[in-house]
Amino acid sequence: MNGDILENDMASIRIPHPLVRDLRGIYTLWLRDVIRLWRDKVRLVGSLIQPLLFLFILGGGLRGRLSGGMAGSANYQQFIFPGILAMSILFTASFAGIAVVWDREVGFLKEVLVAPLSRTAVVLGKVLGGSTNSLLQALLLFALFPVFKIRLTIGQFLLALLIMLFIGLAQTAMGIALSARMSSSQGFMVLLNFIILPLYFLSGAMFPLNGLPKWLTVAVLADPLTYGVDLLRGILLGAHHFAFSMDMLALGSFGTGMIYLAAKLFNMETPGL
Numbered sequence: 121m122n123g124d125i126l127e128n129d130m131a132s133i134r135i136p137h138p139l140v141r142d143l144r145g146i147y148t149l150w151l152r153d154v155i156r157l158w159r160d161k162v163r164l165v166g167s168l169i170q171p172l173l174f175l176f177i178l179g180g181g182l183r184g185r186l187s188g189g190m191a192g193s194a195n196y197q198q199f200i201f202p203g204i205l206a207m208s209i210l211f212t213a214s215f216a217g218i219a220v221v222w223d224r225e226v227g228f229l230k231e232v233l234v235a236p237l238s239r240t241a242v243v244l245g246k247v248l249g250g251s252t253n254s255l256l257q258a259l260l261l262f263a264l265f266p267v268f269k270i271r272l273t274i275g276q277f278l279l280a281l282l283i284m285l286f287i288g289l290a291q292t293a294m295g296i297a298l299s300a301r302m303s304s305s306q307g308f309m310v311l312l313n314f315i316i317l318p319l320y321f322l323s324g325a326m327f328p329l330n331g332l333p334k335w336l337t338v339a340v341l342a343d344p345l346t347y348g349v350d351l352l353r354g355i356l357l358g359a360h361h362f363a364f365s366m367d368m369l370a371l372g373s374f375g376t377g378m379i380y381l382a383a384k385l386f387n388m389e390t391p392g393l
Contacts, residue, residue: 145242
């Protein structure tokens with residue numbers, strides 16, 4: 121009798137479909153990263169200091185001295201504003217990889233990877249969490265656009281948010297792909313700075329792309345962040361250096377490639393587990 125009851129109880133238990141289980145895992149990892157940012161008020165506010173220094177000190181100091189090659193009739197502060205937004209997203213999104221390395225050091229990542237959850241879902245959850253955090257932090261900076269007399273329609277505002285999210289997705293995926301084989305947060309920081317600083321300075325965030333030396337033009341074209349900055353500058357200031365379709369194709373291809381690479385690396389053996 122008891123055996124029949126136990127058998128009926130076991131039959132009534134529904135094991136979630138793998139897709140449903142992965143979606144729940146993605147949501148949980150995304151929510152965890154967002155909550156961690158919300159609770160870390162120092163990180164949330166402190167991330168604004170460097171962009172504000174660039175905007176008001178560097179931008180203000182060079183505003184009356186640089187005008188050639190600026191987009192339309194924009195002054196230098198207006199010109200670098202899209203680039204500073206991209207910088208905020210780049211640094212915040214790329215540093216999402218540090219959280220992965222830290223989770224590996226404290227053992228949390230091991231628990232996640234041995235759970236009944238695909239490693240691709242783990243990557244997607246971390247990518248979505250990191251990109252959401254980068255967008256939230258960039259929004260605090262984006263709210264300053266009226267200060268620089270940049271006028272936007274509702275459509276332009278929403279499109280700019282979408283582009284910032286795309287940049288965040290691509291750069292977060294890059295940071296997580298880099299973290300897949302790292303077991304030391306100190307080593308990861310060195311590697312990350314070696315990569316993201318050239319990405320930023322070659323993106324055209326601080327200077328026009330017209331009239332560059334040939335070697336620098338090649339480096340700028342090879343930088344995926346260049347196309348994200350160009351998209352934002354086109355939306356906010358009305359001046360694209362490249363075609364909109366080219367920008368979207370380059371940024372989308374880079375983001376897709378980084379997500380694929382991160383998933384592939386996480387589906388391989390991870391050191392330290």
